[in-house]
Amino acid sequence: MLKRFCTAFAFFIIIASTAAAQDRIAVLDTVLPKGIDTGVIIPVTEKIMEEFVRSKLFIVLDRSFIAKTLSEQEFSTSDLTSGDSAKLATIGGFLKATYIIVSTVQKLDTRFFLSAKMIEVKSGVIVAQSSVDRDGTISVLISMAGELGQKLVAASMGQDTFVSGKSTGKTAPAQTEPPSQATPPSRQVAAKSPRLPTKDRPRFSTLSVDIGTGSTIANETGTGYNYYTFVDYDYDAIPGYSFGVSGIFPSGLFYLSVNAGMTSAEYDGPVAYISSEALAIGIGSGLDFPVGPVLLYAGIRGSYMAFTLNEDYTAGGSLETTWAGISYGFEVGGDIRLGKFAVGLRYATESGTLSDQEEYWPDMEATIGTFSLRLSMAF
Numbered sequence: 001m002l003k004r005f006c007t008a009f010a011f012f013i014i015i016a017s018t019a020a021a022q023d024r025i026a027v028l029d030t031v032l033p034k035g036i037d038t039g040v041i042i043p044v045t046e047k048i049m050e051e052f053v054r055s056k057l058f059i060v061l062d063r064s065f066i067a068k069t070l071s072e073q074e075f076s077t078s079d080l081t082s083g084d085s086a087k088l089a090t091i092g093g094f095l096k097a098t099y100i101i102v103s104t105v106q107k108l109d110t111r112f113f114l115s116a117k118m119i120e121v122k123s124g125v126i127v128a129q130s131s132v133d134r135d136g137t138i139s140v141l142i143s144m145a146g147e148l149g150q151k152l153v154a155a156s157m158g159q160d161t162f163v164s165g166k167s168t169g170k171t172a173p174a175q176t177e178p179p180s181q182a183t184p185p186s187r188q189v190a191a192k193s194p195r196l197p198t199k200d201r202p203r204f205s206t207l208s209v210d211i212g213t214g215s216t217i218a219n220e221t222g223t224g225y226n227y228y229t230f231v232d233y234d235y236d237a238i239p240g241y242s243f244g245v246s247g248i249f250p251s252g253l254f255y256l257s258v259n260a261g262m263t264s265a266e267y268d269g270p271v272a273y274i275s276s277e278a279l280a281i282g283i284g285s286g287l288d289f290p291v292g293p294v295l296l297y298a299g300i301r302g303s304y305m306a307f308t309l310n311e312d313y314t315a316g317g318s319l320e321t322t323w324a325g326i327s328y329g330f331e332v333g334g335d336i337r338l339g340k341f342a343v344g345l346r347y348a349t350e351s352g353t354l355s356d357q358e359e360y361w362p363d364m365e366a367t368i369g370t371f372s373l374r375l376s377m378a379f
Contacts, residue, residue: 023057023058023059023098023099024058024059024061024095024096024097024098024099025052025058025059025060025061025097025098025099025100025101025118026061026066026092026095026097026099026100026101027045027048027049027052027060027061027063027066027101027103028045028066028070028100028101028102028103029041029042029045029063029067030044030045030048030103030104030105030114030145031102031103031104031105032105033105033106033107035107036105036107036138037138040138040139040141040142042063043142043145044103044105044114044141044142044144044145045063045103045145046063047142047145047146047149048101048103048116048145048146048148048149048152049063049149050146050149051146051149051150051152051153052101052149052152052153055153057153057156057157058099061095061097066095069094069095070091070094073090073091073094075090075091091121092121092122093121097121098120098121098122099118099119099120099121099127099156100118100119100121101116101117101118101119101152102116102117102119103115103116103117103145103148104116105141110135110136111133111134111135112133112134112135112136112138112140112141112144113131113132113133114131114132114133114141114144114145114148115129115130115131115132115148116129116130116131116148116152117129118152118155118156127156128152128155128156129152129155130148130151130152130155131148132144132147132148132151203250203288203290203295204250204295204335204337204342204378204379205247205248205249205250205378205379206247206248206335206342206344206374206376206377206378206379207245207246207247207376207377208245208246208247208248208342208344208374208375208376208377209243209244209245209374209375209376210242210243210244210245210246210259210261210346210370210372210373210374210375211241211242211243211372211373211375212241212242212243212370212371212372212373213239213240213241213242213370213371213372214239214240214241214242214263214264214265214368214369214370214371215237215238215239215240215265215368215369215370216237216238216240216263216265216276216278216366216367216368216369217235217236217237217238217365217366217367217368218238218276218307218309218364218365218366218367219233219234219235219364219365220362220363220364220365221353221362221363221364221365222362223362227274227276227309227364228265228267228269228274228276229267229269230269230271230272237367237369238265238266238267238276239265240263240264240265240266240276241263241264242261242262242263242264242370242372243261243262244259244260244261244262244372245259245260245261246258246259246260246261246346246374247259248288248295248297248335250288250295250297253287253288254285254286254287254288255285255286255287255288255297255299256283256284256285257283257284257285257286257297257299257301257331258282258283258284259280259281259282259283259284259301259303259348260279260280260281261279261280261370261372262277262278262279263277263278263280263368263370264276264277264278270314271313271314272311272312272313272314273311273312273314274309274310274311274312275309275310275312276307276308276309276310277307277308278305278306278307278308278366278368279305279306279307279308280303280304280305280327280350280368281303281304282301282302282303282304282327282350283301283302283303284299284300284301284302284331285299285300285301286298286299286300286331287299293336293337294334294335294336295334295335295336295337296333296334297331297332297333297334298330298331298332298333299330299331299332300328300329300330300331301328301329301330301331301348301350302326302327302328302329302350303326303327303328303329303350303352304324304325304326304327305324305325305326305327305350305352305354305366305368306322306323306324307322307323307324307354307364307366308320308321308322309321309322309323321356321358321360321361322356322357323354323355323356323357323361323363323364323366324354324355324357325352325353325354325355326352327350327351327352327354327366327368328350328351328352329348329349329350329351330348330349330350331346331347331348331349332346332347332348333345333346333347333348333374334346335374335376335378337378338378339378340377340378340379341375341376341377341378342374342376342377342378343373343374343375343376344373344374344376345371345372345373345374346370346371346372346374347369347370347371347372348369348370348372349367349368349369349370350367350368351365351366351367351368352365352366353365353366354366
């Protein structure tokens with residue numbers, strides 16, 4: 001049961017973190033000048049979208065969803081080529097997109113120019129821009145769109161925009177300026193890098209398997225009766241071990257954590273052999289502090305705790321009881337990134353008043369502490 005639950009919980013963490021780490025991007029239909037067959041709009045737009053989907057860095061909005069939304073709000077693609085920041089913000093709000101891709105085609109004699117801008121909706125800033133030009137018939141625009149998409153993805157990450165791939169049969173000429181009759185460009189603002197998970201990013205998220213040591217204190221509420229030593233007001237911690245899964249997801253100065261872990265303890269006393277297992281599932285939040293490749297963090301956490309106590313008496317007989325309830329505590333730790341992986345240490349403790357599930361025994365004051373090694377995937 002526990003193994004299946006931990007597997008499902010880890011799967012939930014992976015899905016949630018992947019969605020949280022990606023920005024939404026809307027690739028709008030390519031704008032054509034008069035005289036060019038409009039049948040090329042869809043394949044050119046889809047080719048650009050294809051490269052953003054392939055990069056796996058963005059949540060790419062479906063073209064039909066974009067067209068439907070723009071139509072319902074009475075916007076047209078030409079509204080986006082005017083450089084009107086207010087309209088960009090409005091359209092981006094309707095699409096719930098972080099970035100918009102606007103592409104245009106121009107033609108001079110037999111030469112086609114295909115250019116695209118990646119615009120941050122919130123600020124109206126052009127964060128990446130690329131272009132491709134080539135001689136040929138109108139069908140050449142499709143292969144140009146694929147190349148342009150690759151270059152724009154690379155430019156959005158601050159990488160070299162040189163594109164390697166299948167030969168087009170001729171050497172791509174040097175970039176030139178579009179003809180003078182092109183749509184006047186919007187006011188240029190100093191570009192800034194979009195929020196992408198690049199290797200230079202100081203903050204990073206982790207999904208980990210945690211193993212380490214643990215300690216447990218369990219006393220009866222009111223009397224202080226120790227469930228391990230059978231002595232009143234004995235608050236000594238019983239050592240053991242811990243294991244589980246967890247995730248740390250920074251966002252600016254703050255972070256969100258999720259965790260599911262088991263802490264066990266054993267005590268061999270003169271009257272009975274006592275063992276316990278405390279399962280805690282919860283979330284946490286606090287501040288994070290990047291220091292070089294190390295991400296330090298400290299915060300509070302809250303969990304649902306299920307505490308099972310097994311008593312095997314030397315005189316014969318055994319008893320198993322489970323208490324459950326809400327617990328609160330804090331956590332502090334640090335992770336160092338090693339490429340796609342990370343290792344770290346974390347100390348966490350939490351306490352709570354737990355109730356017997358059969359409503360027979362008095363409430364328990366339980367405290368668990370863990371010191372764990374985190375072996376993580378980093379992104």
